[in-house]
Amino acid sequence: MSRVAVLKGGTSLEREVSLRSGTNVEAALRRLGHEVLPMDADQHLVRHLREERPDVAFVALHGRGGEDGTVQEILEILQIPYTGSGVLASERAMDKVVSKALFRAAGVQVPHGYAFSKEAFSRMGAADTLPDIQQTLGLPLCVKPARQGSALGISMVKEPGDLAAAILNAMGYDDRVLVERFVPGRELAVSVVMAKQPWALPVVEAVPLGHDFYDFEARYTPGETELRPPRDVEDDIIQEAARVSILAAETLGCRGIARVDLILDDEGRLWVLEINTIPGMTDTSLLPKAAEIAGLGFDRVVADMLALAALDV
């Protein structure tokens, strides 16, 4: 039995999701027999950690501050082992621009795209490149804030004139945005366990309800998707999804359990969209679903995450 601090909440835009994840994790840890110290990641966090001296920190934070290396660095300084990825891997995964570049270099297939910082527009006249981008990538385009975990700020551009507006909108959520080709296809999620010998949990497909195909709205509208094992997908594609996902997680140097989001297009090709180093643990999240399909259960996954807790240095 350990004393486990569960770090949740915080001030990111995903605070509410994090609180839901944290509540589930705390219940599992108690069932596993651990002493649980719930901690909101607010301005008193460091003081609380010093006072409580937990054996290990379970990081159930999502988004900025909790998933981007910030809280991980604090835990390194305090020398408290923590779940999930270390400082560098967290930073790499949080920034979709950086992770995309690393994926491509490692031979992981990603949708073609370009990134812009605010300065590119305000100081270098990058607006003039927008027609080139549309020429190169075609339509529709997907515009995302580079460092934003939830679907907030993401929009699809179907008309040529809408790209500037979509970029402006995304810049509300981050000073850097990613413009990429929208790949239509089936949405798969692979949760990978980065043990000495990495392995993957069963693939989960997010299936839109009441939509003909998995379009953008369905992908990002809550309550409109069913999570289940993919049907009518050949086993070699499933195996390939697992292989690519482990490769992607290794490329960034992820630890613990990470979730890789992919698209399976109509021609059977897999495209990696992003890695979540702190997968959601809410009732409707993908990782708990994968654990259920695998017959492992939620508690076993939490136990594995805890067992893989570590420090970079």
Add this chain to the structure above:
Amino acid sequence: MSTHDVTDNPSTGTPVPPQTPLVGPADAARYDSRFSLLASGATSSAMRDLMAITEQADVISLAGGLPDTEAFPRAIFDDIASDIGADYLASSLQYGPTDGMRELREAIVGIMAHEGAHARADDILITSGGQQAIDLSIRTFVNRGDTVLAEGPTYPGAVPCFTAYGADVTHVPLDDDGMRVDLLEEAYARLAGEGRVPKIVYTIPNFQNPAGVTMSLPRRHRLVEFAHANGLIIIEDNPYGQIRFEGEALPTLYELDDGAGWVVYLSTFSKILAPGIRVGWAVAPPQVLRKLNLGKQAADLCSSTMTQRFVTEYLKRHDYREHVARLNAIYLRRRDVMLGALEARFPEGATWTRPRGGLFVWATLPDFIDTKALQAKALERQVAFVPGEAAFLDGSGTSSMRLNFSGVSEALITEGIGRLGEVIAEFCTLHDALNPGRA
């Protein structure tokens, strides 16, 4: 397993078991297949998650709709509370009639008369806040899929009621003179032509939430006449009518209906006394009142007899209009500070309403600004408002925002609007850079 730890509940010293939910995420499906349509309709949204962050202590929140509760005199509260203990203890600890306490309903007749509305105590149902009056009236009239008319923007707190009962809401635009009744007539004709005849129109004629505007007298007449001619039920929500800083009160739609029975009138003590007492009311023709009453029986049997007694005793001994005058003086100063700050700090191209009462200003920014994105950015500067989308059921309002002036000090209003102005300026600069041809 060590689920046998016992912690002390600090308030009572009674040992309580640690909270160890036995139900985990894997059990979610168990409930999903069993939830009612009504509950399934109420899903969580990005907007709700976004607004939850605004509730943190260090955020200047212009997002709330909170009346000032610090102006209520402590001595008055103490007197009444102590007299309730002496004279009405048993009855104010007991259930009461679903309709509400008779004395209170009679007092409400007097309050409505101050706004020129003539109701009978028998036609009044006491509710648990104005919100329950809205909920009851929508569920009394609306079947899933029924067409409902409402101002665009409409009260954000009514949106979950419309959603829960499956109302198909068509918004009617408003301007400085309130709801555009001419456009309501057009919408009604169009919808009727499609076989979707609207049953009810929900409106806040005075100092509308969120827009702050007031329906003009000619439009009030026209709306009531239209309702009479077409058999349209008007839900008149009037929480703010007496929170007036300027001008004369206009007749309520209820009064203009002149007993014809096409208006269901809703109001509350939340703004003229205090929201924590949760006492509101509905006025309706007997046939409708019976249905509201049955709905209330199912919901909560009766509103708190203790706070009904409190309000009744307060109204017996004091002129509530003195308290309203105190509040209005505070709000007027805050409104002026907000309007001044908007003038000074909001950019060219932004527009906003100049409410003559109520709690809110509605601002509309250049259309390239999405106020949800703006809210995300503004939270970095610790300031919050309600993005306009929250006041629509059809996804519009994306460039607008609701700003509350009643619940924030003058200094914080100035600071908050100043920060918002800076964030908006950043968006404008970036927009110009993104659209060099149009700058």
